[in-house]
Every structure is written in structure tokens, then in C-alpha cells.
Amino acid sequence: MVKDNIMKQTDGLFHDIFKEIAQEYPELEANSQIIDIGAANLADRPQNFDVVVTLNLYGDIISDIVAQIAGSVGMAGSSNIGEIVSMFEAIHGSAPDIAGKNLANPSGLLNAAVMMLVHIGQPDIAAKVNNAWLLAIEEGIHTGDIFKAGVSRIKVGTKEFADAVIGNLGHLPEKFKPVSFGKAKKIIIPEYKKIIQKKELVGVDIFLDWTGNDPNELGNKLKSLSNDLMLKIITNRGVKVYPDGQPETFLIDHWRCRFVSKNALIQQEDPSYHPISHKQIAELLLKLDSAGFDTIKTENLYYFNGKRAFSLGQGE
DSSP states (O other), X not given: OBOTTTSTTHHHHHHHHHHHHHTTOTTSOOOXXXXXXXXXXXXHOGGGOXXXXXXXXXXXXXXXXXXXXXXXXXXXXXXXXXXXXXXXXXXXXXXXXXXXXXXXXXXXXXXXXXXHHHHTTOHHHHHHHHHXXXXXXXXXEEETTTOOTTTOSEEEOHHHHHHHHHHTTTOXXXXXXXXXXXXXXXXXXXXXXXXXXXEEEEEEEEEEEOOOOOHHHHHHHHHHHOSSEEEEEEEETTEEEETTOOTTOOOOSEEEEEEEETTOBTTSXXXXXXXXXXXXXXXXXXXXXXXXXXXXXXEEEEEETTXXXXXXXXXX
């Protein structure tokens, strides 16, 4: 799940790598969804998903969604697998408002511990703990977040639930399918091999804090300051406002001003850019400072192996 219809470079790269890796596993069915509709489908038909591959931010959000679908955010554990160190934790936060009150559902932390046991090569112990937990859930021994009158048998606190799981060790659930991890193997992260690419600086986005409200006034001022570099476009809130902006566009004080080489072929459907230097950018920034402009930040625009590695602005 990605948002590469909007985040074309970052999410687009993730999507490209996903498709590349998917080809190495032809026995697995792989498809992609935009995160918006993907999250909706996940909430509506969770049974259609086995594994969701996504970026960290989206994963942080939908992991809470799927845990809540299962009953509570307090139910799910998580694993963070690294090349050397791995970390296992509940998906939820620290919940300081209920800390020390014997109210928290320990299932998330317990299920994270099960993942850890599998990872360190103790799948039999992991299964023993997991089955004891399933049996406690099956018996209707529930903490407040999943307690439901008429379904649950008894409402318990953190300690009492943990005691119930401990008491079930060595027993199997009857209604839930017992868990067996078999000869589960530790997840090994392949060594990362950095690929060196040809990198060309072809432009710069300069972000200004400017309190004026006329994009043409700003554009004309910036054009008068730029010698070696050419002002290509100004956007405000992601919308093109110069040149040929729309007067009804709502403006704020944050302006993105894109400068490129004067040799750039910008009138083409797919613009072609030419290399510029850091010195040219530094000289332009000095001119902006001398003219009283407040530069918030800059973002350099690059080609990698001859391919544009930045997004075009709206209307560009």
C-alpha cells in the first residue's frame, strides 16, 4: 500500500522495489493498492489480506486499525528486525493515563514476546505461551478493552489476565486452532549493498517566508535577482501561482521558488534540465539575503543516472 499517485518519488521508489522483489517469489500473489482505498478494504474485508507491505508511517496507522478489528489495539505485538539487533514490543503506546492501575491488556506485549521466542530459536516455547493465551481468550477471561457483556465470562485486570495465561500453560484451546510454529527460522535481513549512481545537481527549490500577497510581484523581484539561474515556477500550498497563476488561489506566507539552469528546456512536456553548481545556489542565496528575503530552507534537485529524482510542481 502506497500513495505513489501523489508521492511519486518516495512512494514511487518503494513501489518499484516492491514489484522488483515480488518477481523473486512467483509463488506468492502480489498486488498493490493506494493507501486510501487499501485501508478501507482492510477495515471492510480483512480476511482478503495475508501480509501488507507498506511504508513506516502507513504501517503505523494500519497496524492499529487491524488490531482494533481483532478486538483492541492492546492485542497486537510487533517486531522490528535488524541486521544485528531486533526489538519486540506491543504496537500501542505507553498509555500513561492507565499506568499502574491494573487496567492494561498485556496481550500486545505477550504476543511480541511470542514473536521474540520464535526469532531466537525457541518455537516450541513460543507455541506453548501462545496457546495458553488463546485458551484464556477462549474461556472468556477478558480485560476491559475487549470485555463484552453476554460474550465475555469475566472482566479482569492486567495481573489477573496474566495469571490466567500462566495457569493455562501446557493446555491447548478447543475452539481456536492451536498454534504450532514447527521449525520456524530466524528472519535474516540480507546485507545492504549500496549502489553508486551518477548524481547531477540540476536545480534548487528555495522556500521563502514572504508576507506579500501578489505572486507576480514576488516573481518579478526574484527574476531581477537571478543571473545564472532562472526562476521556473512559484508554488504556494502546492499550487502553481507564478507564472500564470489563478487569482482565486488562497495564499499563505510560505512560497516555494524553483530555480533551474537558463539552458533548461522547460517548455517541453517532459522538461529537460542542465547541471548547475552549488556556487550558483550560494550566490543566489546571498542575493536573496541582501534583498531582505527570509529563506526558510532549500532543497536541491537532482538527476540520478540521468533520471529525474524530484517531482514536478502542480501546473509545471
